[in-house]
Amino acid sequence: MPNPASPSFAQGVAELRASEIRELLKLIDRPEIISFAGGIPDPAFFPLDAIDNAYKALLADPAKAREAFQYSISEGYLPLRQWITGYLQANEIDAAPERVLITSGAQQALDFLGRAFIEPGDAVVMSAPSYLGAIQVFGTFRPRFISVPMDTDGVVLTELEAAFRQKPKFCYLTPDFCNPSGVTTSLKRRKAILALAHRYGVAIIEDCPYEELRYENPRIASFSALEADYLRQPGNDGRRLAIYVGSLSKVLTPALRIGWICGDATLINKLVLLKQASDLHSSTANQIIADGLARTCHASQVAKLRKAYKERRDAMLAALEKSFPKDVTWTRPDGGMFIWLEFPESIDATELLAEAIRDIQVAFVPGAAFYANDQKRNTARLSFSLGEPERIREGIERLAALLHNKLRANRAA
C-alpha cells in the first residue's frame, strides 16, 4: 500500500537500492544449485568445540557472566584489543590497545570511516573493481567516487596519482586477494602507493579480512606496517595515514560480529564517540568469547583453513584451465576466496547468470555491481570457499559448456 505521508528520506538513504543480483541469488538457496556466489566461510570449519567450551567457561563463573551480559565501554573489551594489538605487532604494525576500536564486523568499520570523513561531493578513491559492501556503504554518504583500474600488481600508479590530485578524503584498498578481483598488491606497488599517499596527504583505508587465508608465497607487509617503518626513518613527515581494518569473521566465525579499526589516535578517539552514538558498544559476551577463541584457536584455524581452501582454489583453477574457452581470462589468487573472470565483450554476465541458474544449476556473481563507476558487464566473481573440490570441478565444467555454446552462438550470429 502506498503511504502518502511517509516523511521523505534523507538523500543518501533514499538512493539505497536492493541489489538485483542479491534478489536473484535469494532464489537459488536450493541444494541442486552449485553456487560460486557466496563468498562466505564454510561453516564446516567453524571451531564449534572451542566455542562450546568458551561459553561453558564463561557461564560457569557468575561474576564474569554478569559482566559479559551487561553494558560495556564503546572502545571494546580491553583483553580483545590487547590480543588484536599483539596480532598487529606480530605483523610489524605499531599498534596499541588505545588505538584499536572494536566494531560490529569490518562492515561497521567501513561505515564509521565513511561517516567520519565523507561530506556529500567529497572525492573517494576505490580500485575498479572493488568490494561491493564498501561501495554501498560509502555511497550512503554521497561521495564522488574516483575509480582506479588495476593490473596484476594492484591499482595503476599513474591513474592513482591523477586521482590523488583531486584531493580525495581517502583511498580504499583491499591489498590481499581483493574481493572481488583476487588481486594482491605487490610490495613494490604498496611502497609506491604509500609514498603517493604521503606526498598528497591522502588516508589509505586497507581492508584486510582475508590476509590470513594465504595459500602460497610469503606474506606482504601491509600499508600500516610499511608506514610504521617509514615513521621510524629520519626526515619522515610524522603523519599516520594508513588505517587498518581487520576482522575475525573469516578465520573464526562471522556471527560474533567482531571487526576492528587501528589508526591514528585522533581518528580512533573520534570513532569511539561515533560508536557510542551509533550502537553504544559491540556485544560484550561476543567480545569475550572472541577473545578466548582468538587466544586458543586462531593459529589452528588459520592452518586448517589454508589447507582446505587451497585445495578448493586449486581445484577451481585447474578446472578453469582445463575446460574454459581460451578467450575468457581469470585471476590466479594467492589466497582469499575469489577468482575474477573477464569474458569476451559479447557476454553480459547478468544474462549469463540467469541462464546458468535456469539451465545448468550453477550460480556466481556478475561483476557489474563491483564497479563504483563504468561497470564492466562482461565480468564475474567466482568464490571457491564453499563446496568440495569435486563439486567445484563439476560446476566449472557445466559453466564452461554453457560458455562454449554461447560463444559459438555469438560467433554464428
Added chain:
Amino acid sequence: MPNPASPSFAQGVAELRASEIRELLKLIDRPEIISFAGGIPDPAFFPLDAIDNAYKALLADPAKAREAFQYSISEGYLPLRQWITGYLQANEIDAAPERVLITSGAQQALDFLGRAFIEPGDAVVMSAPSYLGAIQVFGTFRPRFISVPMDTDGVVLTELEAAFRQKPKFCYLTPDFCNPSGVTTSLKRRKAILALAHRYGVAIIEDCPYEELRYENPRIASFSALEADYLRQPGNDGRRLAIYVGSLSKVLTPALRIGWICGDATLINKLVLLKQASDLHSSTANQIIADGLARTCHASQVAKLRKAYKERRDAMLAALEKSFPKDVTWTRPDGGMFIWLEFPESIDATELLAEAIRDIQVAFVPGAAFYANDQKRNTARLSFSLGEPERIREGIERLAALLHNKLRANRAA
C-alpha cells in the same frame, strides 16, 4: 602527538564531543561511592541459568550451531521477529514480521532513523528534557532541534503544535517513564499528540525500552497501538506515522544487543538496506539466544524486575520525601529507572555533583546534558535501578544534608 595530516572529519562527526559528565563519572567506579548515575539494569537479575541452558542447547546441535555462527539476513532472525510481532500484537499494535527490523540495541534503531530522515538543517522535535543518547546520535546528522517542554502528562500540546508547523522530519518521544524525566505521557495526551501528528503529517518515533518496567497503574496504549485503532476507523487518512522502537536490554540482558523497529513497510524495507550497508546483520547467535530467552523467561523476568525495582523506587521516593529540602521538586514515576530533580535556580547540578563525589561519595547525572536546547542547569537525574533500598536511603540522606547546607549557605550569602 598532533597529526598534521589527518584528513578533515565530516562536520557531524567533527562536532561529536566526549561528554564532560561521562568523563567525570568514569572516575567514580569505586565501591565506596553510592551511585545514582547509572541507569543500567542490575546484573544480579540477569537470567543466567536460562542463558546457560540456551547456549548449551544451541551448541549441542551442530547444524543449528553452524547456522548460529554464520552470516545471516539483514532483516534479522525470523523466529525472533515473529516473537516480537506477537509481543506487539498482544499490546494492540498491528505488527507483522516483515515490518520488524532487528537492530543492535535500540540505540542503533535511533541511529538508523536519524540517518534515514535527517538532512542537515531539518527540524526534529524532542521533549525537554530528552534521552541523551538520542540527542547525541541525531546530532551527528546536524538537525535543527526543536525542544518542547513537558508537564506531568507529557509534552505541552500548544508548543508541540507550534513545533509541528515548522514541518519537522519526526518527533521523538519516550512515552513511558521517560529517561530522564520519569514522566509518563497520559492516554488523553497521547491521543491528542497522535491527532496532531496526522494533522501535520509528522512521524512519531516512540522509544519504549522501559515499558514493561511498570510498578503501578495499568499500561497505557502506545502511539502505535492508538494508530492501529485509528487506521481501523472509517475516514482515516491511511497514514502509518508511528514508529515503534523496542529493546530486550532492560528485561533480559543488554549485551545481546537486541533492539527493533516496527513501522511502515516502506520505511522498514529501506532500513533493511541500511542495516545491510551499515553492519550486514546483528549477531546470529545472539538473536537465536534472545529468541529462546524471550519465549522462556520474558514473563518471569518482567515479574521479578517489577517487584525488585518497585521496592527501590519506593525507597528513593520515601527518602526524598523524608529528607529533601522543600524547595527541591521531583517526579514520581510509575515505572522505569529514573527520578528527575529540579533544584532552586541557585544550584548548578554539575557543581553539586563535583561536591557530592568529593564530600559525600554520592553520584548522579546533572540534567543539563539532557536538553537539546536551553539547558536547565538546576536539574539532575537519579537512577534507582542499582543498589539495595538501604543503600538508596543512605545516599539520598547524604545528598539531602549536602543540599540543606548549600541552600543555607546560598541564603546567607
